[in-house]
Amino acid sequence: MATVSRVLNGSEKVSAATRQRVLQAIEQLQYTPNASAKALRSRRTTLLGVVIPAVSSIYYLELLKGIENTAIESDYNLIICDAQNSSLREIEYMKLLSSRRVDGFIIINTLMPEEEVAGLARRGFPFVLIGRVVKSANVSSIVVANRSGAAQAVEHLIRHGYKRIAYIRGMFHPDDEERFATYRKVLAEHGLSFDPQLVERGHFTEEGGAQALQRLLQKTEFSAVFAANDEMAIGAMEKARQLGIRVPEDLAIVGFDNIRLARHVVPGLTTVDMPKYQLGAMAAKKLLETLGNEHIVYERVVLKTELVVRQSCGCG
Amino acid sequence: MATVSRVLNGSEKVSAATRQRVLQAIEQLQYTPNASAKALRSRRTTLLGVVIPAVSSIYYLELLKGIENTAIESDYNLIICDAQNSSLREIEYMKLLSSRRVDGFIIINTLMPEEEVAGLARRGFPFVLIGRVVKSANVSSIVVANRSGAAQAVEHLIRHGYKRIAYIRGMFHPDDEERFATYRKVLAEHGLSFDPQLVERGHFTEEGGAQALQRLLQKTEFSAVFAANDEMAIGAMEKARQLGIRVPEDLAIVGFDNIRLARHVVPGLTTVDMPKYQLGAMAAKKLLETLGNEHIVYERVVLKTELVVRQSCGCG
DNA sequence: TTGAAAGCGCTAACAA
DNA sequence: TTGTTAGCGCTTTCAA
Secondary structure (H helix, E strand, O other): OHHHHHHHOOOOOOOHHHHHHHHHHHHHHOOOOOHHHHHHHHOOOOEEEEEEOOOOOOHHHHHHHHHHHHHHHOOOEEEEEEOOOOHHHHHHHHHHHHOOOOOEEEEEOOOOOHHHHHHHHHOOOOEEEEOOOOOOOOOEEEEEOHHHHHHHHHHHHHHOOOOOEEEEEOOOOHHHHHHHHHHHHHHHHOOOOOOHHHEEEOOOOHHHHHHHHHHHHHHOOOOEEEEOOHHHHHHHHHHHHHOOOOOOOOOEEEEEEOOHHHHOOOOOOEEEEOOHHHHHHHHHHHHHHHHHOOOOOOOEEEEOOEEEOOOOOOOO | OHHHHHHHOOOOOOOHHHHHHHHHHHHHHOOOOOHHHHHHHHOOOOEEEEEEOOOOOOHHHHHHHHHHHHHHHOOOEEEEEEOOOOHHHHHHHHHHHHOOOOOEEEEEOOOOOHHHHHHHHHOOOOEEEEOOOOOOOOOEEEEEOHHHHHHHHHHHHHHOOOOOEEEEEOOOOHHHHHHHHHHHHHHHHOOOOOOHHHEEEOOOOHHHHHHHHHHHHHHOOOOEEEEOOHHHHHHHHHHHHHOOOOOOOOOEEEEEEOOHHHHOOOOOOEEEEOOHHHHHHHHHHHHHHHHHOOOOOOOEEEEOOEEEOOOOOOOO
């Protein structure tokens, strides 16, 4: 028994002859080691958890790929939990994962209250956040430069003469808060007054974007829209087309994220690109780093964003 | 200790008072049960594995969602393995999963040789296939009606007067074999001779579709293209646009799968829809069914496909 | 270099 | 209704 273990784990102290015999027996008996027993004894599962708000959103795929590739390099596999946009479900998954089912996990764009995250951190189970910073807790975070990206987008519109710029917010998410704050700040910097009439909220989905645009059109006039993400921007674009509003001639539209769809829609969507793959890769790297070490350095990594000009803003 | 277990597993034989005390102690000590120990002892992990050819393909997302939702209903979670289009990696994952890390798994569109799948089945670990049938083994499979879908697509083109219809194949996949065979059969049924010049292969990706179209154009003339999947159809569409070929006026294009992008490209892609969510849901249901039971019924489920006519075929 | 034995944290059978 | 005990399959001393 002990010798088999040594053979399977590549220990040096086995003679070539016994190793042979063991391997042969394994083959003959179709023996497969029991992962649970191994994990129980060795206190390692070589599994990482990922809690994702919604797997059905293309946006998260590249991110996932970044995590996965990085994990694989260290012989880790992923258990992916789809919270389906519910923070209750997030919390349940967190519990599931921290029952030593995985060695550590990554939480993407969580909606959990700060206190919940802080509590989790206090319990000492290793995890890393993507797209969220919690100041009151010892956690590492990987985020993108929302402010700089949003500023580039709004400044681009202003520079090309747009004055009445609407903003379609998402639903209560830090990313959205930062982008919105930047929108207001940039307007102010250019001597444009902020008009609350120009703001509506959507659910970060196409449908949400379409509805938000409709509500905006009923309230007031404007010549450009900045949406908190691409899905909503694309929804708004479609709604505009339905209403006979030409994009970008009658209405300029700019998004955020640069999802794959953005360059496929017509006109191509001008948007803020973020390094989605990198975001995932960095998070996994950071997590794996902490797993080995006694002494953990918590940090916040901010990745760059950049405006990609296509046709939907009319400034190409 | 035993009482704690009883409380956590909802056993009846605990008095309200002790239950209270136990729960309080759990809270106080921040006790979390160890999933590995539990799995070792109870021989259940409440985890299902999914081996997917490539997570980065949108096509698999809906499928995944179907699996996930069904699994969740039975309190199962998913561990997702991305084979990155390598059958070697598939085999490795299979080994990983069958080491009692999960209670069963689902393999999507596997490229593994038949013998490998049959061997796996012989070992008795529970799994279900999606998109692949292996006659020589005791396995359940969920597949779509490739023949009927492909026939609808080709017949539609022929009915609208197209005579030289090119076919862009994928890379050595049973789905592709069936679709291609149907393409030839339908041509024959309509008195059109099969011209090998009209066939090229791509990698099931946009890039692959674009390149295949280019090679076709260099060889011969044709007025319609049927691609083995939507990604390649969309790649071909883009390549056509680059070359100044109008779709559908100069070239009709039809795809297969009805991915989300298909209705967003301009012109909208005519394609064969398949119930992707159902495919996943059925597979998960079938797998969960076998887990409980002693007596397993192996079966092959075929789900319907249906042509969705948009603009790219010019027959709208 | 190999084998024997202890124990990881849990559940289930049994005893109290 | 509660506590005691054995054992799931592995790794890791320790002894041979």
